[in-house]
Amino acid sequence: GQNIDQPTEMTATEGAIVQINCTYQTSGFNGLFWYQQHAGEAPTFLSYNVLDGLEEKGRFSSFLSRSKGYSYLLLKELQMKDSASYLCAVRVNDYKLSFGAGTTVTVRA
Amino acid sequence: NAGVTQTPKFRVLKTGQSMTLLCAQDMNHEYMYWYRQDPGMGLRLIHYSVGEGTTAKGEVPDGYNVSRLKKQNFLLGLESAAPSQTSVYFCASRFGLAQRDTQYFGPGTRLTVL
Numbered sequence: 737g738q739n740i741d742q743p744t745e746m747t748a749t750e751g752a753i754v755q756i757n758c759t760y761q762t763s764g765f766n767g768l769f770w771y772q773q774h775a776g777e778a779p780t781f782l783s784y785n786v787l788d789g790l791e792e793k794g795r796f797s798s799f800l801s802r803s804k805g806y807s808y809l810l811l812k813e814l815q816m817k818d819s820a821s822y823l824c825a826v827r828v829n830d831y832k833l834s835f836g837a838g839t840t841v842t843v844r845a
Numbered sequence: 846n847a848g849v850t851q852t853p854k855f856r857v858l859k860t861g862q863s864m865t866l867l868c869a870q871d872m873n874h875e876y877m878y879w880y881r882q883d884p885g886m887g888l889r890l891i892h893y894s895v896g897e898g899t900t901a902k903g904e905v906p907d908g909y910n911v912s913r914l915k916k917q918n919f920l921l922g923l924e925s926a927a928p929s930q931t932s933v934y935f936c937a938s939r940f941g942l943a944q945r946d947t948q949y950f951g952p953g954t955r956l957t958v959l
Contacts, residue, residue, distance in 0.1 A: 779950050
């Protein structure tokens with residue numbers, strides 16, 4: 737089976753930085769995705785990493801270390817609208833993604 | 846361009862009833878997926894399709910059947926609904942096999958089985 741772990745909940749203040757960690761042990765690895773999911777809505781794509789290192793996209797950055805089976809999503813300059821669940825997903829073969837249970841981030845004023 | 850659409854948005858069934866969930870995409874995507882999402886468990890793959898006329902089992906296929914008669918549509922059927930199938934169901938599609946190709950998700954169907 738696939739094992740993808742991320743914290744259940746995190747809370748941070750508006751304007752702050754939050755780092756969501758994801759560790760994985762999977763049967764295969766063909767890239768790692770981060771999705772954002774607001775309550776009652778569909779997941780939407782945030783970032784993709786397949787090589788080690790940092791990918792930056794505006795206020796969001798994602799990091800990958802394949803040797804450690806580890807990734808993190810960094811959210812900077814937090815805004816109230818960033819309150820959502822963040823899903824870590826590993827592409828385990830050409831066709832399939834395996835998802836973590838998600839991290840619910842609450843941004844407080 | 847509607848993206849990925851799902852019907853219905855909500856449904857309540859009694860145990861033993863059957864129903865079909867419809868997923869449609871207008872992006873000419875080759876691959877389509879059905880997931881269920883339950884609290885604390887993340888998204889779990891039920892079935893998927895790698896092209897028109899093909900289907901394959903995911904990690905939780907029992908109690909579900911699928912069909913992909915047309916490239917743009919992917920149907921999920923429950924022949925005899927059980928309370929354990931109460932969940933939110935998401936359909937997703939993906940253009941091709943390029944590594945960066947992400948999955949695009951529909952808005953979800955909230956199903957309650959009494």
